[in-house]
Amino acid sequence: MNGKNWLGMIPAILKKFAIVFVLLGLLVFFAALSPYFFTIENLTNIFVQQSYVIIAAVGLSFVMISGGMDLSIGYQMSLVGVATAAMMKWYNIPLPVSLALGVLLGICLGLGNGIASIKLKVHPLIVTLGTMTVFQGLSYIVSRQSVILNLPATFKFIGQGYVFGFIPFSVILMFLTVGFASFILNKTYLGRYIYAIGGNEEATRLAGVNVGMVKLIVFGLCGFFVAISAMVLFARSGSAASSTGPGTEFNCITAAVLGGISFKGGEGKMWGLVTGVFILGVLGNGMQLIGMGTYAQYIVKGLVLLSAVGFDVYQKSVRTIRHHAKITEAA
């Protein structure tokens, strides 16, 4: 009986973790095509390359689960990065203070997005479309359109350093971020509120939740993680330019949607998000190794996203039809 039940659950498990199997499939596929792919060196490389994307995507997923959107995270990263670098290099502010102020700036940018969308009563998608341009302008003014070279070695450690000689520091930050986010979303009442607002905002308000405050916290958290992500990215490149960062938003949105964080909000899990980011990362890395050009990679990534979304919508409609059929039978 038990064994039978377990067997019966296999289709459900396959469905639920479909994207995990996609990722495993990709790993096998590229390992077969390129002898270099499945080496510790290359896999570590993928982790390091994706760590900043995951940290930023975690920030974004708070906003998306609550039913919002943030298009400005790429330029938030750009502004936070150049501002932190300028503080360190041009104004000789001590590194820890610069870092703290940089993270604080990120939180403020996030809160700014939140306040604007609450006060203007406009969907965050539109608000952040506007603030994205504002942050872009600010970033180029702060950086004086120049590249800030030779960032301090201690700073570069965030993106390039290894702990115990073999664990990349950025990957540790990535795990901490994902762990913290899972904790907030799954264990705390704040997490419940975030899912609730994305699922049904009016019912949340009527249940006595201060919806505006939760949205602010969500945007603040997003800004916080985006700032951390900026530190990792800028530390890895070792120099700071305003053109670093933009583009990350679309990577993150793609990964989030792949990972099951829906546009309408109210659903999504951290493991899905992480899998989504790694699917994109493995695709990019693997296609590079087998000699596909950058532009061909764009096409493949776009098609992957479309098929993932299509699959999801198809599954949901099948489920709905089956459910209705069941109700009709019962009646």
Place this chain on the structure above:
Amino acid sequence: MKASAALVSLRNVTKTYPGVTALRDLSLDFYPGEVHALLGENGAGKSTLIKIIAGAVEPDSGSIQFGDKVYERLSPHEARMNGVEVIYQEFNLIGSLSAAENIALGERAGMFVDFKLMETRARELFDQFGIELDPASLVRDLTSSQQQIVEIAKAVSKKARILIMDEPTAPLSVSEVDSLFRIIRMFRDRGVSIIYISHRIDELFEIADRISVLRDGAFVADKAVADTDRRELISLMVGRELKESYPARARPPAEALLELQNLCGNGDEDISFSIRKGEIFGLAGLVGAGRTELAKLVYGAAKLDSGSLLMDGKALHIRSPRDAIKNGIGLIPENRKEEGCFLDMPIDWNISFPSIRSISRHAIVDLKQERKMAEHFSALLRIRTPSLAQKVKNLSGGNQQKVVLAKTLATDSKLLIFDEPTRGIDVGARQEIYKLMTDLANKGHAIMMISSDMEELLGMSDRIAVLAEGRLMGILERPQFSQKLILELASGIIDMEVTA
């Protein structure tokens, strides 16, 4: 009976929804050149009837006839081809287009849009109505009476032969009603058949030629306006049997729990009454009388302009639903799915949601306590489900309502506001909800129950307050309960000296 042939006839039409019979073997004829009013309580079947004529709803049996064409299934397109146009309470206009464009919408007039021609035709229509209105103005900039004129013009330009109007005077002021009636008479004299629905009995005597009374989906009587009066109409509407049985209970007098003093806001004006502990306080009124609006005021979900609330004699300051919940006021909203619960979330998640902070320690949800809470309330309310992890959208309407009730009870509410507690719920589950409400009242909870179901109001309430157009018309004690009296108050025909 009539010299001319009917434009549209219903023959033995029956329509049932799960748990309710909306129309029962109904036959009616509508003649040209006549304003034919439909009258009945909420749920008497008026809306279903117009939807059937418009082809929006398919009857289970019976037929619809236009002259010698007989339809058993009528599509919206076929209805329109036969000259049926409906002006619903919610206008079907596009705000960002001009009045003229809205009127011309849906016509096929070649490849290009001739704005000049469109505006000339709209202007001609407005002139016929004797209305000053610029056809080029955007619909969203118009007042609701002007929008209604545009709706009517749209219907007329489609050569309507049967014009259905659902509560057309609801958004209008007195002078606007006069010009609406003038336009209606104009169409009547041109031979259009007008089907007119209104809750305002008074105005029927001004505009209608014939009045058909419906009750529980069945035809009751057909009266020429000249041969009847308001009292007779009301007694026809209410000659209803009480079929359902209601749980019996003791009704001891008790002190007041919540006092409303001169509440104004959200469309309500100067409302004062008090609700006692252990009491089921019914709130009656027609659709749009301001009952849900009052509930939202008390619950802090809408802004209070003036007036005050007292609980146990002490002043209450409620600015948000959160304040209300803290003070022991709970709302079970009218729209379960939109406002009451989270359909994609499990039952236990829903039940614990409003009280999640109180079962969290250092912001971390205590899952054991959550499970205990969910198990306790689902057992108490007998929520039928294989597992508490089941998503709420997979439950029946009755069980969904129990989930909403459970989450409200879990916040320790002393006053429960039920807005249409049994809407869309089948008969068996309805009895259970009544039993639960009675048990709660017996335990000392105060219950405010908004209901459009007369039977439910009379059967469940200890006292009934009647609202009309945002004002309190009277409060009835149990010995005074009568359908007729409530309807007279709700229609604004009489106004009792209010004693709270």
